[in-house]
Amino acid sequence: MLNKIRLGLFGAEDSIEIMKSVIVNFPEFTIVPVSYWQDDEIIEKLLAHEEKVDMWLFSGPIPYKFAKRGSGITKSMFYVPYSGSSLYKTLLQISYHQQIPFNQISYDTFRPDELRQVAVELEVSLEPLYVNCYEGEIHTDEVVRYHYELWKKGQTKAAVTCLKNAQHELLNLGVPAFRVLPSQSAIISTLSLIRQTQETIHFKDSQIAVQMIEFDSFLSLTKDSFSTDEIHRVEIKMTEKLLEYAKEINGSLKYAGPGRYVIFTTRGILQEATKGFTQVPDPGKRELTANDAVTSGIGIGQTVYEAEINSGTALLHAKEHGNGSMMVVFDDKTISGPLGQPEQITYDFSSEHLQSISEKTALSVTTLSKLESILRKLGKKEINAHELAQQMKIMPRSARRILTELEGNGLAQVVAEETIHPRGRPRKVYQIELK
Structure with a gap:
């Protein structure tokens, strides 16, 4: 049986009263009313009550759209349409x-x-x-x-x-x-959608999640302490830390070879620990420090096997970004990360559309999907090699190779040149069309 849904009601006071008069007939909801008057109050008030609610219901599309553009709001959001x-x-x-x-x-x-x-x-x-x-x-x-x-x-x-x-x-x-005020029929229709969404979230929260962790014990050593005994002590200390971390996320720890461990838990717990798969869990909770050089991948799946395979894939992608990185592979084969980084992107590595492009070029589906995700995030089709290199965390020459390969196959064309430094070579700006 699902717990009651803590529903945050957001809008003008009279709209909230109308919504409350309808929702009182639905015992599966508890209400957290939050009213506002000025536009600049919206994000601040939402963030102040974010931990008190499971979902938000807005009295109309305007505050909802402000909230969608705001940062830090992770709970699912709905609004009552004006029918x-x-x-x-x-x-x-x-x-x-x-x-x-x-x-x-x-x-x-x-x-x-x-x-x-x-x-x-x-x-x-x-x-x-x-x-x-x-x-x-x-x-x-x-x-x-x-x-x-x-x-x-x-x-x-x-x-x-x-x-x-x-x-x-x-x-x-x-x-x-x-x-125009919210109508009773529109409120009831939206509540039905909220209940369906909550059931889906509950199912997802119960999915298997596997976190594969890898650390380099040599990075914790000094020249004076370089010995097999010291390496063994470092590994014992790391195991103790990871046991504490596994306890924090209600998981079980499994040794998977030198410097590698696997933790089995659920999607919901890891989603909360990573703030919606956007942040690295608090090092204090993990009992880890920056010097531990821990790299990890989180895999989500319908089965333990699928989740473990996905966690291994996530770890491989995390290692491409260097020590301390964390990536996530979801059950729909999308990958997101690195967690905690301002340049985090989400991309697909099993797209049929991109697979056909990959077969025509020397570029992998993953590379094409990353590029597609970066352009979507930037909200444009134009990019230069320097910008692409920064977004992908690769060398500029590698970015130029990607763009040149696309140009050679009719998927990109030079539309401009930018001169950053008077003595420097102009940067070509490419317009990308992944069709």
Whole structure:
């Protein structure tokens, strides 16, 4: 049986009260309400309550989008979509009390096609003309400015917003502003999705996780203490440290040969210890120091065998990044790391699409997947050899070889040259198309 889900409710106070009135009928949830007013409060308030919740439910897409772009928030996040029924109620209020035509109202949050569908269902022949739809987060003052400028020019007679603070500011400016609130049906639908997600997470948390650890005992020796007895003492000390670490993560330690150990535990425990597979576990908890030169790979799998194979693969990739590195291979054959590094990337080493490219070039699927992940992380298709070398932690000449190989096979082309130093050679900028 699953434990109760600690659900953080985030939004304006009145929206939270509406959500609470629905969620009280679902005993599997306990509620942690967190209200906000200003945009700049969102991340700070979420982080302050992050450890008190299992999942977040936002009253709408705007605070949700701010949270998605924030750092340090690791819990699953959902928001209540503004369904047709909640908009119908608002439009009926405007029609009944204000008698304002559909096409003389400005809207935010909704997509034009959603509003057109509402017009069809309400049998309104007028098209919505003023719709501020946005993909990412948007600040309240931008929403207010959009509605206010239209109203001030006489193009609209009212505004429909999904933000309480935007409605408040618009009313202060004299704009007839109406707000769309979460509907009961949309809240119930989102709660169902949250429950399904929690069941999936519970299953994943119970998956087998294997951490393969390798250390070089010679690095702990000095010239004066170089002896087989001293090496043996170093290994005994390391075993003691790893036993303490295994105890911390409820795992069992297995000796796997000189300088190599394996710990068996569960995905959920390691995910918590590594803060969502982004950080190296606290050295204090591991009873390890920086001088221990521990390199490790974490493998996740449906079976012990699969997890152990994946941990070995992760260790090999970690060793490419040097002593002290840690990588993770998941059961879907994606790999992530190095943990704790600002340049951490996640890539796939079993992609069929990249396999076909690999067969045409001298580049491995892993190299191509790393490149694809780096471009996705940077949010662009252009890169130079120096930048690629930094991201991949390889020599610039190796990065140039990768780019030249892609260019020779029609997968990259030089689109610019950058001159960093007056006497230096210009750096070629390549546009990559892994098709």
